[in-house]
Amino acid sequence: MLKTKKGFLVLTAILALSFVVMVGCGAQDDAEQLTVVGSGGYPPFNFYEGDDVVGFDVDTGAAIAERMGVELNYVTSDWDGLIEGLRAGRYDGILGSMAITDDRLEVVNFTIPYYYSGAQLVVREDSGITNPADMDGKVIGVVTGTTFEDDALELGAEVRLYQDDNQTLMELINGRIDGVITDRLVALGGMEQISGGEQLTLAGELLRLEEMAIAVNKNDEELLEELNQILQEMHQDGTLTSISQKWHNGEDITVK
Template sequence: MFKKLSMYLLISLMILSLAAVVGCSSQTDNGAGPDKEQAEKEQPKEEAKPEKEVISFAGSGGYPPFNFVNEKDEVVGFDVDVANEIATRLGMDMKYVTTAWDGIIEGLRAKRYDGILGSMAITEDREKQVDFSIPYYYSGAQLIVMKDSDIKTPDDLTAESVIGVATGTTFADDVEKLGAQARTYEDDFQTLMELQNGRLAGVITDRVVGLNAIKEIKNGDRLTLAGKLLRQETMGIAFHSDDDELREKVDAILEEMHQDGTLTEISAKWFDGEDITKQ
């Protein structure tokens, strides 16, 4: 009995030893084991590429062809292209924020975005709240009426004339100077629709916006420009008053874009070859 047990133990030990040898050999053949694990630990890990910083610019998103939402729900336009080019030259990604125009300066002062690049005219009142870049384009205030209107020039307006303007713009001041009544709307799409519906005697907006509306909006061919520019406007990018470093960098880039023709190219793209970037 004892001899049989001894024999069984001896055979079991031999089987266990053989299994251990095969197991070690298998690990070695597969390239696993402590040596490989150590080698893997010693391999330098590829460092993740740092994400680009983001610069954010704001506009109303309802001001074609400067900044507006297209059929793909993308914000596009002259202002957006200028913003993208500035971001590229800064080595940054660009985020374009759309927000109500009447609160856009307060949003900048609260630092919800880095700048306002939305066709904002440089005025003394605004310069008390924000700092502006050098000009990036020039335009002016224009009266628009229906072609069959009795109003042919701004001098034809009366105290009873109701003129539509976008809220938060400087155009309400023009209406007041002309002795007419200003009625404000969220954007120029609404003002021009109200004009076509007969609820307004006219609209005062940016001349380029007016020309674009005549070409692009439904029944735009019923509209016409009444007289010459009421005044010229100079457009700049607004920055928070304590962000001199960014403003100075953007000024240098805008100067480059004026000199190398980039602003002229962007203007030609959106305005049928017309250059609105030169005074």
């Protein structure tokens, strides 16, 4: 009976030790990954090719992770839930073409910008619309949770919300809305890649310029500092320029 009890105690100790080792390994695995998130519906920045997410944002994340000595874990989620997911600790950062705004700075920190672009109105070529001022009373589609909703409202338009710009541009192509406001580069990419995109055109100049950066949890000052240092190096050594030229037909969007 005593021997059985000893055996039981030994077995219990072994199992407990195994559990601690497994937990420790899991934590180490997490520490060896940089988990960042984007919407997955924002070509050419982050979008699906088959089962894989690719694009400018993804390549930028891969270059950052390599310099950190970790693996990149690029995940996707609905745009309007990204900030809350970051604050809840589900991601290390949002690397999904998020613009720096005062409202967002109240709840998250941002790195230095890694590229620059701007808000652009897109319409059908046969619409007769050539100026954003023509959108008063019209219906404009934007991605929910983006700053483009404010742009549409300022033009006096009715706003219709969608989950990504694949949806907004298809709605415009099919004539269910009068215009789309999105990032200029996303608009150009969509016009080139989406079926029916040749029916669309840019209306007027940029509504405003935006600075795109990586959002980081306000409690993670150490990561913010590390990312800023790496981004600065990638700006200086031409890495970001090369990634930009790969995804934007030779154009460097990493400088103003």
